[in-house]
Amino acid sequence: MSLIKRNETNWLPSVFDDMFKTDWLGGTTNVNSIGTSIPAVNIQETDDAFSVEVAAPGKTKADFNIELDNDVLTISSEEKKESETSDKNGKYTRKEFSYRNFKRAFSLPDTVESEKISASYKDGVLFIDLPKREEAKIQAKRMIEIE
Numbered sequence: 001m002s003l004i005k006r007n008e009t010n011w012l013p014s015v016f017d018d019m020f021k022t023d024w025l026g027g028t029t030n031v032n033s034i035g036t037s038i039p040a041v042n043i044q045e046t047d048d049a050f051s052v053e054v055a056a057p058g059k060t061k062a063d064f065n066i067e068l069d070n071d072v073l074t075i076s077s078e079e080k081k082e083s084e085t086s087d088k089n090g091k092y093t094r095k096e097f098s099y100r101n102f103k104r105a106f107s108l109p110d111t112v113e114s115e116k117i118s119a120s121y122k123d124g125v126l127f128i129d130l131p132k133r134e135e136a137k138i139q140a141k142r143m144i145e146i147e
Helices: 014-020
Strands: 004-006 041-045 047-053 064-069 074-086 093-106 118-121 127-132
Touching: 047 074, 064 118, 074 127
Parallel strands: none
Antiparallel strands: 004 093, 041 047, 047 127, 064 074, 074 093, 118 127
């Protein structure tokens, strides 16, 4: 079973979403409709767990919020920056501010052991480990005796 991406911020179906998020050279882009960059996500399934990697260089672990609600894992981040330049009299000659945020949500399969989810951040990548329940792990092959 795989994780399912949920797009809570866009009301268009994914077919239209895919059409409008394709660049003119045939590739896809990680920029949403308001110009905010959405980090790339890698999801890998092993026999024991799902591993999620979020590429987010320049951030710290305090910049992220990871929430689990009704088997929906939501990863979000918000960044605000302000700078100003003024003259001797305190009048503004220039004032700039920026605001960046993203939110990614994934529906988790029933096989995930939600109490054991863990996360870490290292070298610009957020790692989330989603272990599988014991009964969902692939069992070793065994012979059954006939009585």
